[in-house]
Amino acid sequence: MKLSKIHAREILDSRGNPTVEVEVTINGTTSRGISPSGASTGEKEAVELRDGDQSRYQGKGVEIAVSGLNKEVNSAMAGQTFESQEAFDKRLIELDGTENKSRLGANSMLAASIAFARASASSKQIPLYRQLVERDQYIMPVPCMNVVNGGRHADNNVDFQEFMIAPHNAPTFKESIRMGEEVFHTLKSLLTGKGYSTGVGDEGGFAPNLKSNEEAVEVIMEAIKKAGYKPGEDISICLDPATSELWKDGKYSLFKSTKENFTSDQLIDLWEQWIDKYPIVLLEDGLGENDWEGWKKMTDRLGKKVELVGDDIFCTNPEIIQQGIDAGIGNSVLIKLNQIGTIWETLQAVELAQKNNYHCFISHRSGETEDTTIADLVVATNAGHIKTGSGCLSERVSKFNQLLRIEEELGGQSSFAGKNTFKKS
Structure with missing residues (x-):
């Protein structure tokens, strides 16, 4: 599965707060993934990266997370071939380089991970659930x-x-x-x-x-x-x-x-x-x-x-x-x-x-x-x-x-x- 492009943007969640949407193109197929956001969160959750700029969305903007994908991650991964979801996600984890995903942000990484899974399923013309786990029943x-x-x-x-x-x-x-x-x-x-x-x-x-x-x-x-x-x-x-x-x-x-x-x-x-x-x-x-x-x-x-x-x-x-x-x-x-x-x-x-x-x-x-x-x-x-x-x-x-x-x-x-x-x- 050859990845040709990763593109992220800032969109809105159900509360009207910003979140990250990512489009991944592999084998000529483009699919999207969107990250959700929690209100009551565990202390040990992977870090959701927010801008902290009070002049935009009361500090909840995600432009930093979006920029990280569009520039650094796209530059590092575009043109590469990934044999599996594991290979794609491990490369994201490697690029982030932190234990809690605080540099790139779990919100941007998850959206990219979902988009890759969906694009993989689409390119094979199978449902997403079969792309995730293939079963008889x-x-x-x-x-x-x-x-x-x-x-x-x-x-x-x-x-x-x-x-x-x-x-x-x-x-x-x-x-x-x-x-x-x-x-x-x-x-x-x-x-x-x-x-x-x-x-x-x-x-x-x-x-x-x-x-x-x-x-x-x-x-x-x-x-x-x-x-x-x-x-x-x-x-x-x-x-x-x-x-x-x-x-x-x-x-x-x-x-x-x-x-x-x-x-x-x-x-x-x-x-x-x-x-x-x-x-x-x-x-x-x-x-x-x-x-x-x-x-x-x-x-x-x-x-x-x-x-x-x-x-x-x-x-x-x-x-x-x-x-x-x-x-x-x-x-x-x-x-x-x-x-x-x-x-x-x-x-x-x-x-x-x-x-x-x-x-x-x-x-x-x-x-x-x-x-x-x-x-x-x-x-x-x-x-x-x-x-x-x-x-x-x-x-x-x-x-x-x-x-x-x-x-x-x-x-x-x-x-x-x-x-x-x-x-x-």
Whole structure:
């Protein structure tokens, strides 16, 4: 695959903030990749390069990252032949020369990596998921839809960031997404009836001011039933409280609602109570990224009851994931492309997790774009579940629409993950 040109530009993400789009031309075929951006980010994530020039986009411009690709990277790589995604991404990593991609920026490197993968697939006239991983059979994922937003994703009084529904009792992805959308619209009617706002947060979930954090779970349960489904049997609940954002002076501060401070043990107690009371099948970032001792306690207590997903604590980084495996931390890894910065490294992270019987939960970012790469990624890796926001906003549903296309294209070469993904004991 001979690369003839890399061209980057500054475009906008779903928040109206700048991000990097890259076009890569190989074998006469040009394709694009776009990098997303997160709001609640892990300390060990690969670095997103911003200009810091307050006269443009309040310092969030990405002209430095764009210039690095258009000048240095294009000059160094144009005209070269790359035999694989690994070879292309390793060359990017070599040019950057830092441990955390801080010189060229993970945002520019990821956009280039995605563009190369897409151009490679196009030049071979195969779908992107087959370019990423070639299989005889693929698994279509359960969509974990973020229907109530809080934390840093919404200007409301809910401390916990994401309350999700997982419509798993369906024969196909197509039917699963239908079930989820029906609950989403039913939830809107319920919230309106209760006098709550139905404005949405960054990821398209409703962002009302509620009486408590727990009321978010209760109103979702009500919506599932009112839509004609059975909680736990047809549709279960997943949580991402994003507790690293709540960590303050050695405790977890629920500063939006009760003003209470929780120790690690107290927060584990809360999660256990909720898991026993509600059909919660997945808990992401139940404790903060630096609370390894707490994570071990939580895993020992809850690891057989629920999928415990590490996001901030792992940052899609194979080296850190291995440390977690060795320490017995969690049983699942959240996979975010821009946390590590290249397609190849992301696939390495997935392979490591799956070889050690950890689940992989493929994820978008709160600052998203129309790029649908994660839809192909979740199918390629047979990860079985994906989160990409709620039942509205085009940058979210574009991923669902791509999965509908993929399922139709695969036909008998795919099966729906369904209940096999969530087995609550």
